Amino acid sequence: MNKISRAIVALAAMIMAIFIPVTYGNAADNRIMEGIRIGEIDVSGMNPEEAKEALDVYVENILNTTLEVECVDGNMAEISVRDLGPVWSNEYVIEDALSYGRSGNIITRFKERADIKREGLSLPVRFDADKELIKQFVEDKCLKYNRDAVNTSLVKTESGFEVQEGLPGEVIDANEAADYLYDYLTTKMTNKDNYVLLPIKVDDVKGTDEDLALVKDLLGTFSTSYRTSDSDRSANVANGCRLVDGTLLYPGEEFSMYDHIKPFTEANGYRMAGSYLNGLVVDSLGGGICQVSTTLYNAVIRAELDIEERNNHSMIVGYVPASADAAIAESSGKDMRFVNSTDAPVYIEGYVTKDKQIVFNIYGHETRPENRKVDFESRVLETIPAGPDNIIASGQYPVGYCSVQSAHIGYKAELIKIVTVDGVEESREVFNKSNYKMVPRTAVVGVATDNPDAAAQIQAAIATGSIDQVKAMSDAWAAQLAALAAAAQAQQ
Numbered sequence: 303m304n305k306i307s308r309a310i311v312a313l314a315a316m317i318m319a320i321f322i323p324v325t326y327g328n329a330a331d332n333r334i335m336e337g338i339r340i341g342e343i344d345v346s347g348m349n350p351e352e353a354k355e356a357l358d359v360y361v362e363n364i365l366n367t368t369l370e371v372e373c374v375d376g377n378m379a380e381i382s383v384r385d386l387g388p389v390w391s392n393e394y395v396i397e398d399a400l401s402y403g404r405s406g407n408i409i410t411r412f413k414e415r416a417d418i419k420r421e422g423l424s425l426p427v428r429f430d431a432d433k434e435l436i437k438q439f440v441e442d443k444c445l446k447y448n449r450d451a452v453n454t455s456l457v458k459t460e461s462g463f464e465v466q467e468g469l470p471g472e473v474i475d476a477n478e479a480a481d482y483l484y485d486y487l488t489t490k491m492t493n494k495d496n497y498v499l500l501p502i503k504v505d506d507v508k509g510t511d512e513d514l515a516l517v518k519d520l521l522g523t524f525s526t527s528y529r530t531s532d533s534d535r536s537a538n539v540a541n542g543c544r545l546v547d548g549t550l551l552y553p554g555e556e557f558s559m560y561d562h563i564k565p566f567t568e569a570n571g572y573r574m575a576g577s578y579l580n581g582l583v584v585d586s587l588g589g590g591i592c593q594v595s596t597t598l599y600n601a602v603i604r605a606e607l608d609i610e611e612r613n614n615h616s617m618i619v620g621y622v623p624a625s626a627d628a629a630i631a632e633s634s635g636k637d638m639r640f641v642n643s644t645d646a647p648v649y650i651e652g653y654v655t656k657d658k659q660i661v662f663n664i665y666g667h668e669t670r671p672e673n674r675k676v677d678f679e680s681r682v683l684e685t686i687p688a689g690p691d692n693i694i695a696s697g698q699y700p701v702g703y704c705s706v707q708s709a710h711i712g713y714k715a716e717l718i719k720i721v722t723v724d725g726v727e728e729s730r731e732v733f734n735k736s737n738y739k740m741v742p743r744t745a746v747v748g749v750a751t752d753n754p755d756a757a758a759q760i761q762a763a764i765a766t767g768s769i770d771q772v773k774a775m776s777d778a779w780a781a782q783l784a785a786l787a788a789a790a791q792a793q794q
Contacts, residue, residue, distance in 0.1 A: 335403045337418040340395055341427035342492065353396045361390045361427065363493035371444060371483070372499045374472045379443035383496060386439065387432030388487055395425050431487040437480040444500065448473040454509030455550050456517060456649050463649070463665075465514050468507035474500050508552050509647065516646040519668035522605030525661040526597045526621045528590070535575035535590035540654045542594035544571070546662075547652040551642040556610060557650075559595045559630055559638040563588075566632060592629050593621055594660060595638045598652070599628035601662040602640050603719075603733070604676055607648070610639040614736035617710045623680030624715035625736040645669070671723070678733065679718040686712030686740040691769045699748030701756045702780030704773050712740030745769040747776060756783075 334353060336346045343360050345353045365384045373379055402423065403415040451471035456463045479500045486498050528539050545563050566572050566588040575589030592615065599612060600622065613636040615629045628638040642648045646667035654660050688709035696703075719733040747764060751757050756779050763775040 332400070334399045335415060335418060337422045338399050338402060339422065339424045340399055341425075345396075345399055350396050350400060353399065354393070357390075357393075357396070357427065360493055364388075364427075364491050367491075367493060367496050369483075369487075370495070370497045372497070373444045373447040373474060374449055374502055375447060377447040379439075379447075381439055381443065383487070383491065385435070386483075386487060387435050388429040388491070389431075390427065391430040391488070392426070392428040395427065399425055426489065429488045429491065431484055433480065433484055436483050436487070437476060440474070440476050440479045440483065440500075444474055444479060445476060449505075451505040451507045453507055453550070453552070454511070454514060455548075456514055456647075457548070458649065458651055458665075463514070463517060465511055468509060470507050471505035472502050473505045474502060478503075509550075513552075513647055516667040517649050517665050519666060520663055521644075521648065521666045521668060522601045522603070522607075522664040523662065524597055524600035524604060525659050526593060526600075527657075527659055528593060528621070529658045531590060531658065532575070534573040536658065537571075537573050538575050538588055538590040539593055539660055541571035542588075542591045543652040543654055543660055543662075546594065546598060546650060549650040551648050551650070553642055553645055553647070556639055556641045559598065559628075560632070563591060563594070563630070564632070566591075592619070592627070594652075595630045596622055596627045597660050598650070598662045599638055600626060600678075601664050603678065605648070605664040605666070606643075606670070606676060607664070608641045608643040610641055611637050612734060613638070614738065616739050617741055618713055618738045624682055624713050624738070625680055625717040625734055626678065627736075642666075673724045674728075675722045675725075677720045677722070679720060680715060681718055682713055682715045684714040686714075688712075688740050689742040691767065692742045692744040693764055693767065693769060693772055694744065694746045695749045695761075695764055696746050697750050699746070699750060700783075701748055701751040701753070701760050702776055702783055703748030704745055704776035706743065706745045706769060706773060707741075709743040710739065710741040713738040743769060745772055747772050 332349045334345045334348050338345055340353065340357060341360055343353075343356050345356065348356065365388065367383050369381050369383050369386070371379045371381075402418060403411050405411070406414070449471045450473060452469040454468040455466045457466060482501055483498060486496075528536060531539065542563050546559070549557065549562065551557055564570075566586075568587065572588040572591075574587055577586045577589035577592070596619070599609075603609065613629045613631070614625065615627050618624060619627050629636050630638060644666050648664055648666035651663040651665065652661065688711055714735075714737055716735045717733045719729075719731050720727060721729045747760065749757065749760055749764075751760075759775055760772075760779070763772045766772075
């Protein structure tokens, strides 16, 4: 045997000597080799069943931890990890761990085993989680700590406008934060403390002194009268005007009338007053607010800002011509929305006068030629006469009650926008269209009574179909019942 052959035999013998004593990790047994961890669990020497049992406990401990989330300004939000819907998604990691040191030729297996024994090997426990639950958590518990920027703004004084400097804010973006938490929950959770600092963005201030210096021109103005309104409706008009006054819109920003005047509550300054509902005038919190919206709408269209949404009332109103109104209705989702379509900020000034006028002025940067004028003309296309009297018998009210509401004529109308240059008409176009319901004269009549004579007489009056007869009979019974009540009181 030559020297080379003897060397090869010696090397083979040495390798056999190394591997023959080692049994952990060979194909014959079913145990994970030394030096392997899954998550934080050392699974060295475990068979798959033992590793699964240990990891089930580990995963359960993770699910029982509390996730602590730091939001804006150090504010904390907490939630049980389990409430975010995580599930162990890579149980196959046990088979992966078992496979190390078992594949390839003898040299490859030897090297892999040596590397793991020397350096160790850590395999991850991965989860999946419910993205909707995560986003809901962010929206409910984290976004409330956002500190929005206070934009540079204006205050109108007798001498003009004063600039008020803005203040940057710090905010969490809901989608970005939800993705960040999802990544943490699926790849980084432990069975100890789970703490996450959400990514925070600077909310930059809008507006500069140069931007706001452009706001000096009156772009549009309009006023309406509410002299016939009672004290409650008048209070609602003044309150709505107050809530809108001072609004500053930067180029491209949208204004929503509803967003500015909600909620319709006493705490927000509203009182009960008449408003339209299903063809009747009923008392509601904020009754009269549509006059505020309508007045602002007319100022806006004269400033020629882009209208995004406008709705007419169900019935004609008396404070502007047909098709010049703009209704607000919380129940049906009606709003008045427009966009600042100019190249500079616009400022909305609103106020009421002692003689009960509501006024809105739109200020901004005038770029329209001085010789160009805009006006609007109401045109009635069709008149729909009111139908026969409508009598509603109501068991909610006693005999003697009778509330009568006047008839409303129905209309189909349109608003025409007219542009003149140097006094000469340049264009005339239909700006909007409106349909107003016909509503007959309506009486709501009380019929609740224990007196058979009263019940019979009221029903007989209703059967005539005449509101006048029903009203007369109701008044007569109201007087008679009042007299009986007074006599009973005197005998006590």
